[in-house]
Amino acid sequence: MSVVVTGATGHLGRLIVESLLRRDVPAAQIVALGRDVGRLTDLADRGVRVRAADYHDPDSLRDAFTDAEKLMFVSGSEVGQRVPQHRNVVAAARQAGVGLVAYTSITRADTSDMVLAGEHRTTEEDLRDSGLPLVLLRNSWYLENYTGQLATYLAHGIAGSAGDGRVSAATRADYAEAAAEVLTTEGHAGRVYELGGAAFTLTELAAEVSRQSGREVRYTDLPEPAYTELLVSAGVPEAYAAVLADADRGLARGELYAPVEDLEKLLGRRPTSLAEAIRAAL
Ligand SMILES: NC(=O)c1ccc[n+]([C@@H]2O[C@H](COP(=O)([O-])OP(=O)(O)OC[C@H]3O[C@@H](n4cnc5c(N)ncnc54)[C@H](OP(=O)(O)O)[C@@H]3O)[C@@H](O)[C@H]2O)c1
Structure with a gap:
């Protein structure tokens, strides 16, 4: 398995990488992405592959997703710019033919009328339209x-x-643990988890x-x-x-x-x- 984690310079992405390492995913099979790879040197020192990628830059994403079997797509933090940014991620994932995309969305993204949910809803639709095997982590x-x-x-x-x-x-640590469970076990494609x-x-x-x-x-x-x-x-x-x-x-x-059950099931604890x-x- 090789798993590419976007947003690894951020809080959640880093915790997901740490959770994967704790689950004995070999460091060489994890690719941690960030705009500033200088902030990932400690992970590189532990054997994690690090690559630069910017959601604004399709070429950087294409290069970063080379040989990705699974993609942990952590949503971006630049509210208002995320639809085109995330479209670049989806296009690159499609081109790379990744075997599974796990996307961090928001609670009830398909029906929520919260402003913040709008960009997530569009990205969920774009991911579905891509035809890629998909699991939604609606945090x-x-x-x-x-x-x-x-x-x-x-x-x-x-x-x-x-x-x-x-x-x-x-x-965040619990959401990260749940994401690592989804990335390291089978049977999650097509699932929507409300976490x-x-x-x-x-x-x-x-x-x-x-x-x-x-x-x-x-x-x-x-x-x-x-x-x-x-x-x-x-x-x-x-x-x-x-x-x-x-x-x-x-x-x-x-x-x-x-409801707390989805997260409890993935964590195997409350x-x-x-x-x-x-x-x-x-
Ligand atoms: N559930 C919640 O309560 C909640 C709260 C806040 C955010 N969120 C969402 O959950 C995501 C993860 O949360 P978090 O706490 O880890 O946020 P965070 O610490 O702000 O991390 C965001 C990550 O997204 C990356 N990013 C932003 N714009 C990018 C771009 N143009 N290209 C490439 N990478 C980009 C950041 O890279 P840099 O380090 O280079 O900036 C960082 O790695 C957030 O991005 C947001 O979508 C959820």
Whole structure:
């Protein structure tokens, strides 16, 4: 097996490479891609093959996918540019004739009306149209989206537009482990996995942070425009603030809810819980 992992300079891609190595996939059979291969030298030192690839650059993708049997396609992070970027990836994968593409999508990408889901939906359609054997890893939110903000929560409380919606957040490490399972075992082509951890509301998030920190942290629900303004006043660029507030609106409507079973089955255990993730982060 040779497996090419895109986005290996990012958090999730790197964790997937690490998970593959832990599963005894020979390092020489893993190809880690990044725009800046200088950030992959530690993996190269361990025998992983590293190649430069930019989603904007079809030639770089064609070269990077040479001899790829499986492609772990980690979605790009440049929101708004991903449809043409991802089309370059799909075209290169088709040209290379890869045997399986695993794509990190978003919860219910086919029906979700969250702005963030639009690019994923188009990429899922492009991948289906390519005819390549495909497995969709529709990841819900990362728990790190929340645990990364604990200092802010403790200082200012939690704000959002999520109402009583429940989010099935899981750690990146768990999503990476699930991806490695899909890449190293058979029977996943054609499957759509809706992946997420045990769901919670942002009020429950606040309660758990309060319980573990010993400080009272409240969740304040705001109308979407007010939450957007708050994010902008905290330094988030306006366009991205609108996307984040829209995601909270989607969360309120259950767009980021996934039953925990798909992730549990791939992991062979229950995913890391909110309480465990907060404990580790605190
Ligand atoms: N589920 C969630 O809560 C959530 C949250 C945020 C993002 N996401 C999605 O999940 C993906 C992985 O998450 P993550 O935490 O690993 O994100 P991340 O750390 O930001 O990593 C993104 C990866 O995509 C690469 N990339 C971006 N634009 C590229 C381009 N034009 N050509 C080649 N590579 C490009 C980045 O390369 P560089 O290192 O060169 O920038 C990086 O390796 C994200 O890209 C995004 O699609 C999900």
